[in-house]
Amino acid sequence: PESFVVQIPRDQILRYPPPENARKYEALRRRGERGNCCCRCCCFLICFLLFLILAVGIAALVLYLVFRFKAPNYAVTNVAISGLVVTSSGPISPVFDVTIRANNPNSKVGIYYLEGSSVDVLFNGVSLSSGVLPAFYQPSRNVTIVQTALVGSGVVLGSTATTALVNDQSQGFIPFEVKTRAPVKIRIGSVNTWKITVKVRCDVVVNSLTSPAVVSNSCHYNVRLW
Numbered sequence: 764p765e766s767f768v769v770q771i772p773r774d775q776i777l778r779y780p781p782p783e784n785a786r787k788y789e790a791l792r793r794r795g796e797r798g799n800c801c802c803r804c805c806c807f808l809i810c811f812l813l814f815l816i817l818a819v820g821i822a823a824l825v826l827y828l829v830f831r832f833k834a835p836n837y838a839v840t841n842v843a844i845s846g847l848v849v850t851s852s853g854p855i856s857p858v859f860d861v862t863i864r865a866n867n868p869n870s871k872v873g874i875y876y877l878e879g880s881s882v883d884v885l886f887n888g889v890s891l892s893s894g895v896l897p898a899f900y901q902p903s904r905n906v907t908i909v910q911t912a913l914v915g916s917g918v919v920l921g922s923t924a925t926t927a928l929v930n931d932q933s934q935g936f937i938p939f940e941v942k943t944r945a946p947v948k949i950r951i952g953s954v955n956t957w958k959i960t961v962k963v964r965c966d967v968v969v970n971s972l973t974s975p976a977v978v979s980n981s982c983h984y985n986v987r988l989w
């Protein structure tokens with residue numbers, strides 16, 4: 764009897780299985796699927812671990828900020844005033860030269876004071892002058908004295924503020940409000956935070972307009988973390 768050799772590709776046999784191959788095909792298919800599933804599991808696990816590490820890092824940073832971070836403190840130590848004429852009823856152009864003492868008491872934390880800050884001086888709710896803080900980096904355990912000129916123009920005091928100013932001047936007790944808004948980044952070890960906005964409000968009392976000495980000064984601030 765003659766015999767023939769017929770060659771058929773293996774996958775074709777498996778794809779259209781005769782009954783005896785059906786089980787083998789099914790087993791092969793399932794193994795393939797299981798491999799795929801395992802790969803997906805690994806991928807998910809790695810993503811999850813990365814996410815966990817990130818979350819722990821952020822939590823550690825926030826905990827450090829909340830518990831170990833010593834709040835910097837600020838004080839207006841010196842004020843020189845010009846152009847604040849009480850007698851004139853027309854618009855005035857007051858100039859305040861303000862000296863601010865910024866103290867960073869932290870041992871491992873530095874502060875970047877960024878561009879885009881604003882400083883305003885108000886009397887009795889009337890904005891008199893404004894300016895900016897210089898951008899600088901304050902290293903840990905550092906006191907930096909910052910001087911800035913705050914300039915106003917076309918300011919109309921109004922009768923209420925004028926009366927109050929005349930009265931306060933005669934008593935040698937003139938309260939100003941210095942409002943600062945500063946974008947900062949905090950450096951912890953070698954990691955920098957995102958940009959944080961710090962608002963500092965100082966109540967500064969001087970004893971005279973012509974040669975003012977600061978008689979009282981208290982600053983409080985609030986922080987917007989994002």
Ligand SMILES: *[C@@H]1O[C@H](CO)[C@@H](O)[C@H](O)[C@H]1NC(C)=O
Nearest residue numbers: 899900901902904905906907
């Ligand atoms: C604080 O830092 C500034 C700027 O880096 C530096 O010029 C100054 O000497 C430092 N002051 C102190 C007391 O360390």
